[in-house]
Amino acid sequence: MKATFKLPKTKKGWFGVSLIAIIILLGGWPIINIFNQEIIVFGLPLIMVWSILIIFLTTFSMAFINKIGGVD
Amino acid sequence: MVAYIPFIITVAYIFIAVILGFFAGKGKNMDNVEEWGVGSRSMGPIMMYLLIGAGGVSAYTFMGSPGWAYSKGVPALYVVVYLTYMAILAWYFGPKVWELGKKYNHVTQSTAISDRYESKVLGGIASIVTSIGVLAYAVIQTTGAAYILNVMSYGLIPTWVGVFLSLGAISIYLYKSGLKAIGVTNAFQGALMLFVSFFVGLWATKQFTGGYSFAPIFERVKEDIPQFLTLPGALGDMNATFWTTSILISFFSIWQTHWIQWMGADSKKSIRKSATLLPTFYVVLIPMIVVGFIGVFMYPNIGTPDQVAIQLAVDTMPAVVAGLLGAGTLAAAMSSSEPCVHATALSYSKDVLQPLFKWDEETTGKWTRRLIFPIMAFIIAPISILEPASLVYILLIGYGFIAQAFPAIIGIFLWPRATKHGAFWGILAGFIITVIFSFVIPHPLDIHAGIWGLAANTVIFVVASLITQPVSRETIERFFPDMVDELYEDEAPPSLRVEIK
Structure with a gap:
């Protein structure tokens, strides 16, 4: 029996996986260092604005992948 | 007042x-x-x-x-x-x-x-x-x-x-x-x-x-x-x-x-x-x-x-x-x-x-x-x-273990070659490493103990799975129906094997 891993079969599937990987990268090191500064934006700390943005980016990404049929 | x-x-x-x-399950047989x-x-x-x-x-x-x-x-x-x-x-x-x-x-x-x-x-x-x-x-x-x-x-x-x-x-x-x-x-x-x-x-x-x-x-x-x-x-x-x-x-x-x-x-x-x-x-x-x-x-x-x-x-x-x-x-x-x-x-x-x-x-x-x-x-x-003080420690171990089940879950949905030995020894190794890096040498290099455990778990899960017998073809057909041909393409189909016997 082969030791094959189940991978996306379509370009849309690979796009979906890549988009999710990027979203996860946005919330951690090293990207988080860019937003780890004593700056107030829209009345909130920069890292708080970034965390809220991650919430909506995650939802938007999942909705977009649903729409294009990119989840295998 | x-x-x-x-x-x-x-x-x-x-x-x-x-x-x-109380009324959410009204009219249903809850002994089922x-x-x-x-x-x-x-x-x-x-x-x-x-x-x-x-x-x-x-x-x-x-x-x-x-x-x-x-x-x-x-x-x-x-x-x-x-x-x-x-x-x-x-x-x-x-x-x-x-x-x-x-x-x-x-x-x-x-x-x-x-x-x-x-x-x-x-x-x-x-x-x-x-x-x-x-x-x-x-x-x-x-x-x-x-x-x-x-x-x-x-x-x-x-x-x-x-x-x-x-x-x-x-x-x-x-x-x-x-x-x-x-x-x-x-x-x-x-x-x-x-x-x-x-x-x-x-x-x-x-x-x-x-x-x-x-x-x-x-x-x-x-x-x-x-x-x-x-x-x-x-x-x-x-x-x-x-x-x-x-x-x-x-x-x-x-x-x-x-x-x-x-x-x-x-x-x-x-x-x-x-x-x-x-x-x-x-x-x-x-x-x-x-x-x-x-x-x-x-x-x-x-x-x-x-x-x-x-x-x-x-x-x-x-x-x-x-x-x-x-x-x-x-x-x-x-x-x-x-x-x-x-x-x-x-x-x-x-x-x-x-x-x-x-x-x-x-x-x-x-x-x-x-x-x-x-x-x-x-x-x-x-x-x-x-309210024992050690409760937080129990919870820490608990969190550590729950994440250790992740490779086994990957084996359910994404990796047909995963075996019970791989899952068991991976979970055990991950659990032990998590405990050691939670309490003995806490979070080395500022990396969460559970991540260290998960890394050890994944390596052992893969290696132990590759050197042990995979589950039966019948189970693979149930869990990975779209991969069966690809997985067994180098092997004779079951009907042919019966004839050879």
């Missing part, structure tokens, strides 16, 4: 939850595992959104987030990010878990593990060990519920009474209506939490600044205590590496409770829809975190940071608002503990007792919901009343 209005509102919440939960355990898979996307959302926001996050903001500052936001990422797991795995469960009659994670790895022993072990973390979590929530009742009653309700009151309420509707009760009460609790969080956050902001903008609060933080605005925070204990690995270890944790909640959906589409919108629920934590920042200036010397939001509400807000915060926090505690009791009873019954005593489905069904009473009376209640 006015002083007791917050307490009356908090207790009124319990009555409403009991009534809603499918009915009691997964509510006959009947929940739509809105119910699923509130069910999973409210289950994720516990008393620990509702009270702990302002507590962390008060003592550390922005590190509190890691909770928002990890809860958001956990929605991705629900979105990706939820529909797959639901489909598999419906097809092969799985209701728990351990049943799926038993079936995929052809080992009831592995399923039983997974059930018992993961339940340690789940029960420790239920104990913490119960302690939180008792604490709220104690504070709101000005000490009239001692901890032990609070424990029995909250568990007693849960037991009534959980026994009567199972997952349906959790669905209905969590929907109510989730909506209450959303309302209370924004209401209290804006109210506190108005009190502190005279307006509704958060800007003056953070301008003052920047001026007086700028270390609260960046990692590693005021206590200096959460740098970017620990922030990242703490988020990742939570992301990799698929709880038994989540698995069962996904099973309760009426379709794959409902899970995907609700999970897509799920991150938006966690905006609920932002106003509570702001309340923590306000507390830094209002209560510079509070003893227990987790009490800052409640203290602020009791001291400065009208009785009704304080009562709503009490009810909201109690909702957070109960909505997180009841799925733990439910999942443990279901898993012990299906994955441990049924194979052990060879019960038929009817006997298992009868015992499943009755198991909630011994679990609450002999495990959760006594430990909650004792």
Whole structure:
């Protein structure tokens, strides 16, 4: 029996996986260092604005992948 | 009398939850595992959104987030990010878990593990060990519920009474209506939490600044205590590496409770829809975190940071608002503990007792919901009343272990070559490494102990799987029907093999 891993079969599937990987990268090191500064934006700390943005980016990404049929 | 209005509102919440939960399963046969355990898979996307959302926001996050903001500052936001990422797991795995469960009659994670790895022993072990973390979590929530009742009653309700009151309420509707009760009460609790969080956050902001903008609060933080605005925070204990690995270890944790909640959906589409919108629920934590920042200036010397939001509400807000915060926090505690009791009873019954005593489905069904009473009376209640200091350690081990099940779950959905030996030895190695790096050499290189455990687990899982016998072709055909040709293309088809023999 082969030791094959189940991978996306379509370009849309690979796009979906890549988009999710990027979203996860946005919330951690090293990207988080860019937003780890004593700056107030829209009345909130920069890292708080970034965390809220991650919430909506995650939802938007999942909705977009649903729409294009990119989840295998 | 006015002083007791917050307490009356908090207790009124319990009555409403009991009534809603009690009638949720009306007319259904709750001695049936499918009915009691997964509510006959009947929940739509809105119910699923509130069910999973409210289950994720516990008393620990509702009270702990302002507590962390008060003592550390922005590190509190890691909770928002990890809860958001956990929605991705629900979105990706939820529909797959639901489909598999419906097809092969799985209701728990351990049943799926038993079936995929052809080992009831592995399923039983997974059930018992993961339940340690789940029960420790239920104990913490119960302690939180008792604490709220104690504070709101000005000490009239001692901890032990609070424990029995909250568990007693849960037991009534959980026994009567199972997952349906959790669905209905969590929907109510989730909506209450959303309302209370924004209401209290804006109210506190108005009190502190005279307006509704958060800007003056953070301008003052920047001026007086700028270390609260960046990692590693005021206590200096959460740098970017620990922030990242703490988020990742939570992301990799698929709880038994989540698995069962996904099973309760009426379709794959409902899970995907609700999970897509799920991150938006966690905006609920932002106003509570702001309340923590306000507390830094209002209560510079509070003893227990987790009490800052409640203290602020009791001291400065009208009785009704304080009562709503009490009810909201109690909702957070109960909505997180009841799925733990439910999942443990279901898993012990299906994955441990049924194979052990060879019960038929009817006997298992009868015992499943009755198991909630011994679990609450002999495990959760006594430990909650004792409030042992070591509980946090138990929970840490529990979290560590739950994430260690991740490679085994990957083997269920994505890697056919995974074997029971790979899963077992991987989990064991991951567990041991997590324990050592939690307590003996805590978090080496500022990387979360669970991530070290997961790394060791993954290596051993892969190596041990590759050198041991794969599961039968019949099982592979059931779990990976679209990969069978590819996996066995170098081997003779079964019919030909029979002829050769």
